[in-house]
Amino acid sequence: APGFKVAILGAAGGIGQPLALLMKMNPLVSVLHLYDIVNTPGITADVSHMDTGAVVRGFVGQPQLEDALTGMDLVIIPAGVPRKPGMTRDDLFNINAGIVKNLCEGIAKCCPKATVNIISNPVNSTVPIAAEVFKRAGTYDPKRLLGVTMLDVVRANTFVAEVLGLDPREVDVPVVGGHAGVTILPLLSQVKPSCNFTKEEIEYITNRIQNGGTEVVEAKAGAGSATLSMAYAAVKFADACLRGLRGDAGVVECAFVDSQVTELPFFASKVRLGRNGVEEIHQLGPLNEYERAGLEKAKKELSGSIEKGVAFVRK
Numbered sequence: 001a002p003g004f005k006v007a008i009l010g011a012a013g014g015i016g017q018p019l020a021l022l023m024k025m026n027p028l029v030s031v032l033h034l035y036d037i038v039n040t041p042g043i044t045a046d047v048s049h050m051d052t053g054a055v056v057r058g059f060v061g062q063p064q065l066e067d068a069l070t071g072m073d074l075v076i077i078p079a080g081v082p083r084k085p086g087m088t089r090d091d092l093f094n095i096n097a098g099i100v101k102n103l104c105e106g107i108a109k110c111c112p113k114a115t116v117n118i119i120s121n122p123v124n125s126t127v128p129i130a131a132e133v134f135k136r137a138g139t140y141d142p143k144r145l146l147g148v149t150m151l152d153v154v155r156a157n158t159f160v161a162e163v164l165g166l167d168p169r170e171v172d173v174p175v176v177g178g179h180a181g182v183t184i185l186p187l188l189s190q191v192k193p194s195c196n197f198t199k200e201e202i203e204y205i206t207n208r209i210q211n212g213g214t215e216v217v218e219a220k221a222g223a224g225s226a227t228l229s230m231a232y233a234a235v236k237f238a239d240a241c242l243r244g245l246r247g248d249a250g251v252v253e254c255a256f257v258d259s260q261v262t263e264l265p266f267f268a269s270k271v272r273l274g275r276n277g278v279e280e281i282h283q284l285g286p287l288n289e290y291e292r293a294g295l296e297k298a299k300k301e302l303s304g305s306i307e308k309g310v311a312f313v314r315k
C-alpha cells in the first residue's frame with residue numbers, strides 16, 4: 001500500500017501506547033514499527049488487530065533496534081522516564097540523554113534520511129543531543145530533526161479558547177522558544193482570531209501554558225506526566241510532517257528546530273513542513289513589551305539547556 005513507514009521508539013510507555021493506537025488509525029501510515037526495551041510483543045498483537053491499513057510489527061530490546069529502524073521515513077521518540085511531582089524536565093536529563101543518544105546512533109546507522117520527532121524530555125537538551133550525534137555520524141540534516149512542542153500549542157489553543165469562550169479548533173496561538181517552564185513563550189499578541197486580552201488574562205494564560213505539564217504531573221500524583229494529551233499532540237504533529245513529506249502545500253506548525261530566528265542554535269517557532277522536512281522557518285513577527293521580556297528570559301534558560309545537551313555528547 002502507498003504510505004509512509006513510521007517507527008515509534010518507546011512504544012510500550014504511557015505516551016508510546018496511545019501514540020501507537022493513534023498512528024495505527026492514520027491513513028498516511030502503511031507500516032508501523034513499535035520498538036521498546038519491554039512489552040512490545042503484546043502491544044503489537046493488540047494494535048495489529050485493528051482493521052486499518054497500517055501493517056504493525058513489534059521489536060523488543062537493543063538487538064532488534066536496527067531491524068525496527070531500517071527503511072523508516074519517520075521515527076518518533078517518546079522513550080525515557082517521565083517526571084514525578086517536584087521534578088522539572090531538566091531533572092530527567094541524566095537518564096533520558098543517554099537513551100536519546102543511543103537511539104539516534106541507531107537512526108544514523110539504519111535510516112539516516114528519516115525525519116525524526118523527539119518527544120523525550122528535556123526536549124530543549126535532547127534535540128541538541130540528537131543533532132550532535134548525527135553531526136558526528138556525518139548524517140545531520142537540520143531539516144529532518146524536530147523537537148515536538150505541539151502540546152504547548154494544543155494547551156495554548158485550549159486555554160485561550162476557554163478565556164474567549166470559543167471552540168479551541170477556531171483558535172491559533174503561536175508558541176515559540178522551547179519546551180520547559182519560562183522557555184515556553186506563547187505570543188498572545190498574535191492569536192487568531194485577533195483579540196485584546198487584559199494584562200491579568202495575559203499573565204493567567206501565559207502561566208497556565210508554561211505550567212501545563214506540571215499541572216498534569218501534580219494531578220497524577222506520582223503516576224507520571226502527560227501521556228494522552230501528549231500522544232494526541234504528537235500524532236497531530238506527525239501527521240503534519242507526513243502531509244509535508246507527501247507534498248501538501250502550506251503545512252505550518254510550531255516545532256523546536258535548528259534555527260536562525262534568534263542567536264541561539266535551536267529555537268521553536270512556526271515552520272513550514274514539506275517534502276524535505278522543515279522547508280521554511282517563520283520569523284517571530286512583532287512582539288509587545290511583555291513578550292520581549294519573556295523572550296529574553298526564555299533565551300537565557302534555553303541557551304544553558306542547549307549547551308548541556310551538546311556537552312553531553314562531546315564529553
Ligand code: APR
Nearest residue numbers: 010012013014015036037078079080081082099119120121
Ligand atoms: N529504548 C527504548 N525505549 C526505552 C528505553 C530505551 N533505551 N528506555 C526506556 N524506554 C521505554 C520504557 O520501557 C517505557 O516503555 O520508554 C517508555 C517510557 O514510558 P513511560 O515511563 O510511561 O514514560 P512516558 O510518560 O511515556 O514519558 C516518556 O516523554 O514527555 C516525555 O517527559 C516525558 O521523557 C518522558 C518521555
